[in-house]
Amino acid sequence: MSFQGVQLNILDDHVVMDNGILQVTISKPGGIVTGVSYQGIDNLLEIRNEESNRGYWDLVWSEEGAGTTTGTTYVIKGSKFRVMVENEEQVEISFTRDWSSSLEGKHVPLNIDKRFVMLRGSSGFYSYAIYERLKEWPGFNLPQTRIVFKLRKDKFRYMAVADNRQRRMPLPEDRFPRRSRPLAYPEAVLLVNPVESEFTGEVDDKYQYSMDNKDLYVHGWICSNPPVGWWQITPSNEFRSGGPMKQNLTSHVGPTNLAMFLSAHYVGEEMVLKFERGEPWKKVFGPVFIYLNNLIDNNDPLWLWEDAKQQMMTEVQSWPYNFIASEDFPKSEQRGCVSGRLQVSDRYVSNEYISVNGAYVGLAAPGDIGSWQTESKGYQFWTRTDEHGYFLIEDVRAGDYNLYAWVPGFIGDYRNNATVTITSGCDIDMGELVYEPPRDGPTLWEIGIPDRTAAEFYVPDPDPKYINKLYVNHPEKFRQYGLWERYSDLYPNGDLVYTVGVSDYRTDWFFAQVTRKKGDDKHEGTTWQIKFNLADVNRTETYKLRVALATAYVAELQVRINVPNENPPLFTTGVIGHDNTITRHGIHGLYRLYNIDVKGALLMEGENIIFLTQPMCSSALQGLMYDYIRFEAPPSNDSTKKI
Template structure:
């Protein structure tokens, strides 16, 4: 532990938390992250932006009956500030916005509590939020919610989101008229006169850096100049994300911007927009996520910061669910339950014996039909993969009623348990052997690819050379 305890400084318009490693500044009572001082850099966030456009929670919402995925964009600003925990080991602060009927039509009918946590000696900070809709409130649709950080464009130029997906990025100026040419949709811009000439002819499009929830655990930016600094978004748990493990979301993109997307309709459409009716009570905790900061000593390889960020991600995953968030709405491990068992496949056209479901994704999601987890977007989901013998263990499940769902690589269709599973605090449920019978009309005559919910066996050709992202030319995934 660092000998320096965490200190909280409350001013009229700002709150600053200092643990000797970083200083986190938030607007009071808005709860917008206006400054992050780290490693002798006065602010990692874009100082040219207004304070409300640096680090913030936001959402997109619409009135009941609204079709599609559009809505009102809202940077969530608190109206009340409260200290939740204050001691030398931890400071947790809360910025709340409480809804009442006078705001109907102007603000989403939700009580929102944004929390920020700084721990002693920790090179980063945590954030989570609690959204609540009361029974007697009007309905609404919630198309998107996330936390976003806008970093300094004069410092952060290198983005990393996977071992094979990282590069020096264009500047936001390169997307402006004159330097960039708009293409078929606003997010895609052809760089015709970029600041860095070697980027000329490339297309910048934030959707090129999307990632499955199951793989999107760490991403961010590196300042490669001295002193080299990394800014990383680490998402150690997926229970609060909608659409299951193969749902894709945005990560980092030109800005430089880094995101943790909790709920969105990207690539899915209106099916993944939760619609709440009048009289429907709902509460959900999004996060916590960890904003991790690291640096390289002078002379060290700045790209080693990516390797360090991956190691930190593993540490955070192993610590999930965290013990330190003070909200009763975030249950600790001993307040949750576990489920174990084995999944087997019975397919008489393949084998007379039951086959262990090797590498199957199996998870708990709210009760529904087979495959309904893909459209589930209101509550929590908990997923894992089976081992080579089909055994699985799902730990730290929130208390609720669930169905057990699965899909097995190499077999079409979706599995769903016939019996609902009720998780209570401290429960351990052994479901035994589960048998999945894939749908069949007869033996397989021929097939293209493997039914595993990916395009891994299909050749992905290089794009039109007039519209390329050099990162994906001759990319290793294209030859699979």
């Protein structure tokens, strides 16, 4: 098939990229996407919006030392337009804005170069940006940056973010005060008088559609008349922050379509990118691909989603793109690769090394064990091992990294102490790597599955007043609104008691330790109990309690053994966490592991009780989620034996 060459039409205040399949209109020199024409629709973007509120890059920033996840929102507008590539095969255009000392305190101290790319025969367009700050510039914080597209509400009503997470969506005006009732936070509303009655009584909240980076490759919207799809494809996670488990927003009522690069959601201030004065930095965000499709030989609009997934695989296989003009985006031959094998050594599970299947292995900036969870300045490259523990990380940008890993089924994090230096074309074999997860003695009992989430625990049905129909009888029922309130319904007077050997964590361990409602606006802390029996106790030895948390939000975990009111407690985390996972319908935030010594003298033959107290109670949304709890006996006599 022969396709028209790409044309660039430069007007006074706009430019138009046209390859015969679609036309993209961008303001000049601002670099705001004001129109996308496709399949006879003159503009897929919301024509009722101002031109600056249709398709744009934005960021949130604050001055150094602000200490917050919020700040000033800035829609990034260029002041200079340049043509980087213009031929029949490709057009790449640039919109830049430069910073100078005269702007200190008024604008974010960054030079920003936004790029848009169109290829011959491609049913879509690409966008990426280069952010740079120079050494002598003032410090600042950058909590968020992203691309936003606002589509026509009269066209795009069906949203898809995953195979089992797609639905027809309410209208944006359904969220207006006269049509909705506010809930516990601004993002969530109860639809009481929507334009279309089918949405009456539903909760709308953009956080119900969040996804982990590891799963977030394609999402978007379908227009039924004519049948057209708009899809945002992210072929690589290398420029996203926080690693594979970091959660980001996708699409939501608007209809709004997002490409999130950096955000503090589900983490808190620890995720905020912070610069000190005199700290240089440069990072390329993207490219991402905006893909448009339509029905050809099929009359089912949901085929558009299946086709978008196929296109996503094509984009992933094409990464890193070889057509990007900027020298700041290295081609495949300028990158390196790292391979090796990861095994686990846990003598209380096996006397042999354990092959790990599906372990996460990644390269991220040098740092402490687990630091990749909050790393935001550099690039990260992750893969999963095969069934024998072998891994290959390809197309890694040049630079210095540590190799990190974590293994589902085992607690803790692995970090290789050697600095991995990637150079152009290098092929580094790390050889046989062995992770020794925290372990002192044999397991006496355990609760949960060490997978960094609370998904395996009991997630209640929502209050019938607060339903999102998508998540009824859905495997991710934790995405329903208001589940924290169900704890008070299920435990109105006393707290959860879990008896080892009798209780089942799937039905008897509430997924989040939250506060209990006490009156209209008051709440109280909660104390959960774990009861267990010991036939004999070595009172001169030390036992070990290992508590892995899946998330925490302005919470504290106090641990006591057999004495419910002991002060001070045997252990406390202190106040931890700003993950906001409970509010935002997640099942995990930051992973935290605590290893607590329990002297045998504290234990008794027969029944023992561990008291887990979460005392923080100024709001209904405070609390924590457990990933996994294990109680270990003292080391056995052969504990020094080498494998």
